[in-house]
Amino acid sequence: MLTDIHAHLHTKDFDLDRDKVINKCEIVIVEAGVDLESDLKVLELSRKYSNILPAIGFHPEYIEKSEEVEKILKLLDQAKAISEVGLDYYWIKDQNLKKKEIEILKIFLEEGEKRKLPIIIHSRGGNKDLINLLPSYKIKFVLHAYEGSTKDAQKFIDMGGYISIPPILLRxxxxxxxVKCVPLESIVTETDSPFMGYEKNQRNEPCNVSFTIKKISEIKKIEEKEIEKKIEENFKKII
Structure with missing residues (x-):
């Protein structure tokens, strides 16, 4: 079975054909919220579709709306994972806001540990701080749409983390x-739908993880069916 560990199907990009997209192939999808409004939409989708697992979170790009966090935490009882949370130093340049990002992330890491919920982490420019933070928590975690160095990837793997690969892998x-350097045992697939597609400026969707699997197969010289099976096994270890 295909697995998409990180998608945003609640967005307006899917308003015209959401049902068709979700049921297009046999796949389990982790649907991630980014703020209070989207977290509520995530829960609504998970109630409607049996193949959608709800992930509740607060995206670091929304740090100026951090007053929402208290209400978001109350939704975690209904979640299968915490996401999307993390650090973003690409869009957020203000030093005080960066410090606030770390404070908020710590709250979610604590909740993940306490509730035994996996955490799917956004990191854009924040790997150094993440590498310092994560060892303090006993959590299952995934680096969503990982874009850092192979050296940092290995550090996350050594902590027990997983590296998530979207269809943008093809280009x-x-x-x-x-992918070449990371062991298959530490890889999962995602789409970050509607973003991170294999074709530039084209809407991405969950079933496109099949293209990611095909490319991983090509890079690692392992049969596609074996790649799909192993990634499904990894997914089940996390969620």
Whole structure:
């Protein structure tokens, strides 16, 4: 079975054909919220579709709306994972806001540990701080749409983490190198739908993880069916 450990199907990009997209192939999808409004939509989708697992979170790009976090935490009882949370130093440049990002992330890491919920982490420019933070928590975690160095990837794997690969792999040389270096036992697939597609400026969707699997197969010289089976096993170890 295909697995998409990180998608945003609640967005307006899918308003015209959401049902068709979700049921297009046999797949389990972790649907991630980014703020209070989207978290509520995630829960609504998970109640409607049996193949959608709800992930509740607060995206670091929304750090100026951090007053929402208290209400978001109350939704975690209904979640199968915590996401999307993390650090973003690409869009957020203000030092005080960066410190606030770390404070908020710590709250979610604590909740993940306490509730035994896996955490799917956004990191854009924040790997150094993440590498310092994560060892303090006993959690299952995934680096969503990982774009860092192979050296940092290995550090996350050594902590027990997983590296998530989106379909942009087909046109991203850095991620191809990451897949080459990272053991299959530490890889999961995602789409980040509607983003991170294999074709530029085209809407991404969950079933496109099949293209990721095909490319991983090509890079690692392992049969596609074996790749799909192992990634499903990894997924089940996390969620």
């Amino acid at each position: 991203d040389k850095n991620r191809q190198e990451i």
